[in-house]
Amino acid sequence: MDTAWQHTTVLLNEAVDALFTNPDAPDNSSNASQTYVDATFGRGGHSRLILSRLQTQGRLIAFDKDPEALLEASSIHDSRFSIRHQGFSQLAELPRASVAGVLLDLGISSPQIDNPLRGFSFRFEGPLDMRMDSTRGISVAQWLQTAELEKIAEVIRDYGEERFAGSIAKAIVARRQERGAISSTTELAQLVADTVKTREPGQNPATRTFQAFRIFINAELEELQQVLAASLDVLQTGGRLVVISFHSLEDRIVKQFIARHSRDEYDRRTPFAPAKVMRLKALHRIKPGAAELAANPRARSAIMRVAQRTPA
Secondary structure, rough: OOOOOOOOOOOOOOOOOOOOOOOOOOOOHHHHHOEEEEEEOOHHHHHHHHHOOOOOOOEEEEEEOOOHHHHHHHHHHOOOEEEEEOOOHHHOOOOOOEEEEEEEEEEOHHEEEEEEEHOOOOOOOOOOOOOOOOOOOOOOHHHHOOOEEEEEHHHHHHHHHHOOOOHHHHHHHHHHHOOOOEEEEHHHHHHHHHOOOOOOOOOOOOHHHHHHHHHOOOOHHHHHHHHHHHHHHHHHEEEEEEEEOHHHHHHHHHHHHHOOOOEEOOOOOOOOOOOEOOOEEEEEEEOHHHHHHHHHHHHHHOOEEEEEEEOO
């Protein structure tokens, strides 16, 4: 197993503390003997800490698309642990009300960013891939070979919140017509830099475009909506939903989902019908502290939201 690229888990203790209903209560043994889900195993930081708190009867089910994450998981020799080579939207396959907590640590891990062969970063020369699961689907480079200008612009605008989306898309298509499609990370980064003449201080011009293509090629926001909906079904009453997000698009979806299900819903068309009772209770919004930010600058954009499943 290649250990050249290290990962520091963000909000490690805070996330696992939040996952357990009340880790300081005397009767916490009942929580520690139940089933939990780490829906984004990554390099296993959260999973290992969860396992350290589980009792013998407890179970931890992990999900991850990345073959390298599966390889990392193979080093965990614990009968209470299992991992599925699936996206976290497959959470819906678990039995209804069978889980005491679901943890989602969204985005990409440091090893994925720092490995040039994965194509996630504009800082390194590498193939323009960006797939979370390198065994399935098409890469960004393959998509850009045939994607229409309007679709490229839409992706950059909607998933990257990039105000120069149209200009970047035109430059990509012009480059494809003149010299063939872009195939490397540095080619894309340079093209964006040549196109975008102004940018926020300290931010690489290609940041938003790389984010947009990564989110699109992995259907990240669609999967997030699916897993959040599934969590309502698989969480038992009192179970916790813990979500760590790293950019505004993710956090907005999580925030709105929790808010929508944290209030009684009335059908205005039938005002005398019983209300659809709330299914979640919003609990916490937590950001990394000064010490964590000093040790791990990549944690600066992290926001963790916590909600608890209410009786149906």
